[in-house]
Amino acid sequence: EWCSINEIIKESIKYFDEGLVNKRQIVCEISNKDLLINVDFVLIRQVLTNLLDNAMKYSKPDSQILINVRNNEKQVEFSVHDQGVPIPSEDLEHIFDKFYRVRSPRQISGTGLGLAISKGIVELHGGSIRAENSLDNGGVTISFSIPLTEIPTNTPEEIGDYHE
Numbered sequence: 003e004w005c006s007i008n009e010i011i012k013e014s015i016k017y018f019d020e021g022l023v024n025k026r027q028i029v030c031e032i033s034n035k036d037l038l039i040n041v042d043f044v045l046i047r048q049v050l051t052n053l054l055d056n057a058m059k060y061s062k063p064d065s066q067i068l069i070n071v072r073n074n075e076k077q078v079e080f081s082v083h084d085q086g087v088p089i090p091s092e093d094l095e096h097i098f099d100k101f102y103r104v105r106s107p108r109q110i111s112g113t114g115l116g117l118a119i120s121k122g123i124v125e126l127h128g129g130s131i132r133a134e135n136s137l138d139n140g141g142v143t144i145s146f147s148i149p150l151t152e153i154p155t156n157t158p159e160e161i162g163d164y165h166e
């Protein structure tokens with residue numbers, strides 16, 4: 003369905019409880035005026051929610067979380083950047099695997115599925131997702147791009163495995 007990017011972002015932030023959001027400074031940088039994309043709204047919102055959940059879990063209260071959206075005529079790229087702990091380089095290529103979690107000294111709970119689900123959803127839309135550490139101010143940036151012309155060819159049911 004055709005969805006507004008601004009609406010997807012707004013809805014993905016709404017999912018978090020207000021107290022938690024207030025402790026973070028969530029900044030949205032949206033380059034252009036609102037854009038309509040042909041995606042499954044609920045699924046793409048879920049990807050953003052997963053990325054924001056990680057950004058909040060793996061960074062300190064009072065730090066900043068930056069949501070950025072850029073597009074060209076071919077694709078739109080969303081990114082979520084936080085100022086938390088970087089991901090060790092040997093783990094970077096594995097964090098999208100099911101149940102993979104980086105060993106961390108602080109016990110932060112999770113199942114290791116958020117990014118695997120996100121990758122599945124992005125790929126259903128013909129897109130790709132990647133993670134990188136920021137060299138300048140620390141923290142992690144996860145970006146995913148969705149082709150603008152491509153209409154989803156698979157139905158959401160096909161990722162049913164990930165749902166429970």
Ligand code: ATP
Binds near residue numbers: 052060084102106117
């Ligand atoms: P779940 O999302 O299923 O509750 P999770 O957050 O551990 O659990 P993923 O979202 O798949 O699982 O992330 C996998 C691992 O990647 C995490 O355990 C964490 O070690 C690392 N990671 C993901 N996002 C970040 C981030 N923004 N900053 C630092 N580490 C991250």
Ligand code: MG
Binds near residue numbers: 052056112116
């Ligand atoms: Mg997660």
